[in-house]
Amino acid sequence: xxxxxxxxxxxxxxxxxxxxxxxxxxxxxxxxxxxxxxxxxxxxxxxxxxxxxxxxxxxxxxxxxxxxxxxxxxxxxxxxxxxxxxxxxxxxxxxxxxxxxxxxxxxxxxxxxxxxxx
Amino acid sequence: xxxxxxxxxxxxxxxxxxxxxxxxxxxxxxxxxxxxxxxxxxxxxxxxxxxxxxxxxxxxxxxxxxxxxxxxxxxxxxxxxxxxxxxxxxxxxxxxxxxxxxxxxxxxxxxxxxxxxxxxxxxxxxxxxxxxxxxxxxxxxxxxxxxxxxxxxxxxxxxxxxxxxxxxxxxxxxxxxxxxxxxxxxxxxxxxxxxxxxxxxxxxxxxxxxxxxxxxxxxxxxxxxxxxxxxxxxxxxxxxxxxxxxxxxxxxxxxxxxxxxxxxxxxxxxxxxxxxxxxxxxxxxxxxxxxxxxxxxxxxxxxxxxxxxxxxxxxxxxxxxxxxxxxxxxxxxxxxxxxxxxxxxxxxxxxxxxxxxxxxxxxxxxxxxxxxxxxxxxxxxxxxxxxxxxxxxxxxxxxxxxxxxxxxxxxxxxxx
Numbered sequence: 001x002x003x004x005x006x007x008x009x010x011x012x013x014x015x016x017x018x019x020x021x022x023x024x025x026x027x028x029x030x031x032x033x034x035x036x037x038x039x040x041x042x043x044x045x046x047x048x049x050x051x052x053x054x055x056x057x058x059x060x061x062x063x064x065x066x067x068x069x070x071x072x073x074x075x076x077x078x079x080x081x082x083x084x085x086x087x088x089x090x091x092x093x094x095x096x097x098x099x100x101x102x103x104x105x106x107x108x109x110x111x112x113x114x115x116x117x118x
Numbered sequence: 119x120x121x122x123x124x125x126x127x128x129x130x131x132x133x134x135x136x137x138x139x140x141x142x143x144x145x146x147x148x149x150x151x152x153x154x155x156x157x158x159x160x161x162x163x164x165x166x167x168x169x170x171x172x173x174x175x176x177x178x179x180x181x182x183x184x185x186x187x188x189x190x191x192x193x194x195x196x197x198x199x200x201x202x203x204x205x206x207x208x209x210x211x212x213x214x215x216x217x218x219x220x221x222x223x224x225x226x227x228x229x230x231x232x233x234x235x236x237x238x239x240x241x242x243x244x245x246x247x248x249x250x251x252x253x254x255x256x257x258x259x260x261x262x263x264x265x266x267x268x269x270x271x272x273x274x275x276x277x278x279x280x281x282x283x284x285x286x287x288x289x290x291x292x293x294x295x296x297x298x299x300x301x302x303x304x305x306x307x308x309x310x311x312x313x314x315x316x317x318x319x320x321x322x323x324x325x326x327x328x329x330x331x332x333x334x335x336x337x338x339x340x341x342x343x344x345x346x347x348x349x350x351x352x353x354x355x356x357x358x359x360x361x362x363x364x365x366x367x368x369x370x371x372x373x374x375x376x377x378x379x380x381x382x383x384x385x386x387x388x389x390x391x392x393x394x395x396x397x398x399x400x401x402x403x404x405x406x407x408x409x410x411x412x413x414x415x416x417x418x419x420x421x422x423x424x425x426x427x428x429x430x431x432x433x434x435x436x437x438x439x440x441x442x443x444x445x446x447x448x449x450x451x452x453x454x455x456x457x458x459x460x461x462x463x464x465x466x467x468x469x470x471x472x473x474x475x476x477x478x479x480x481x482x483x484x485x486x487x488x489x490x491x492x493x494x495x496x497x498x499x500x501x502x503x504x505x506x507x508x509x510x511x512x513x514x515x516x517x518x519x520x521x522x523x524x525x526x527x528x529x530x531x532x533x534x
Contacts, residue, residue, distance in 0.1 A: 016429035023337040063367040089343025115369040
C-alpha cells in the first residue's frame, strides 16, 4: 500500500489509533481464547498439567482457569507446589455466581482466576 | 538454480525472523532476546540489577508522563522521601517486616578505610558502623508514615494524597530484565483518610486508574480483582490487583492497590482530631506500578521480529530512513525528509505531538531497517511513500532511482 505524502500527514494519527486498537483487540481475543470455566478438580489438573520446567523453557500450559473457590491457604500452597499455579485474583466485576469450591466442596460466591504467573 | 532449490530458499527467507529463538521455540529466551535486540535494557555487572537503555527509558518516561497526569487529575501530589529507612521504623508493622525481611539490602557502615579484605588482600574495608542499620526501601509505607504522622493533626489535613516516583530494592535471587530485578523503578502512592469508606474508595479508584492506563495506553487488557490472603501485600487488609495474560498464557500482576485499614496508621501513629475534637487513627492506602509494566508490554505485544509498541506510549511514531545513494541529490532527499518530519511533528497525538526520527546515520539502509524492525517490529502495512506530493520537486528528481520508506515505528504485525 502506498500513500501520498499529504495523505499520510493527514491520516497519521488515525493510522496510529488503528494500530493501538488492533493491538488491544488482538490481546483481548488471545486472553478470551485461553480462559476456561472449570467445574471439577480433575478438569483443573488436566488444564494445567505437570509443573512447568522453567529451565527448559517448555511452553506453559493452560491459561486462566475460572473456578469456584472458597479461599483456603492450604489449598493454595498445595496447588503452587504441585502445579506452580496460584490464585491470581477474585474478579470484582460481574454478578455473584454461587457455587461449590472445586477443591474443598465449601460454598463459594464467585469464581476466582487461577493461573501460572510471572 | 533449480526450481526445487529456489522454493527451498524462499521457504527459508519466509521463516527468517529477527529474533531467535521464536516464541514457539523457547518463550523465556525469546523474551530476553527481544529486550536485547530492541535495545531496551541489559544486565549490569551488579547482579540482579539492570541498565535501562535510552529506547527502554524513553518508554518508561512516556509511561510516567501519562500516569502522572492521571494521578494529578485524581487529586494527588508528588513528593519525595528518603531512600534509607531506619530499621526501627521498619519493625513497627509486624506482618510488613516479616513479608520483606528476606529480601532487604541493609546499610551498616558509612565510610571506607584502608585495610585487609576478606580475601586477604589489601584494599578498602567498611568502617564507621552505624548505631542503627538502615534498610534500603523495598517500599515506603513506614518512612512515609513517619512524615504523615507529622503532617496530619486535624481532620482538615485529610485526605492526604501523595505519590512518589522512586527506585526500590528487593533482593531477588532469580531475576529477569524488567519482570523481576533487585532494583527497579516505580511509583508508590500513599494516602491517608478520615474514614474507612473514603480509604476503600481511594483504593478502588486507583485500581480503576491502573486498569484504564493498562487498557487504553498499553493496549493490554486486564482483569481487576482482589487477592486472597496468601497473596496479599504484607500488612494490608485487602490487596486489589490488575492481572493480564501474556502470550504464553501466564498471568502477570501489573499493578496493585492496597487498603491498609488502620494497621500502618497505628504503626506510624498517624492520628487526627475530628470536628468534635475526638482523636482517631487515620485509614491509609498504598498503590504502585513499576518498570515491570515494560515487561508486560513486551510479553503482550512483541513478536518474532522484535518489539511491538502501542503507539500511545511509543518513543517514536514515525521513523524516516532517507535513501541517499547519489551524492548529488543526497541533500535534496534529506531536506525533503526533514520537512516531512517537521510537518508530522506539529500534529497532536496522545497528549504530545507525533514523534518522528529521521535516521540519517551513515550506515547501510538495510541495517537501519533491520534495527528498527527489532526495536519496533513490522508495520501492519509498510508505509511506502513512493508517491510524493507534486510540490516536492527535488524529491521527485531524487526518487527516479531510489525508494524511501516511511515507517511507523509503532506497529503491529500478524501473530502466529
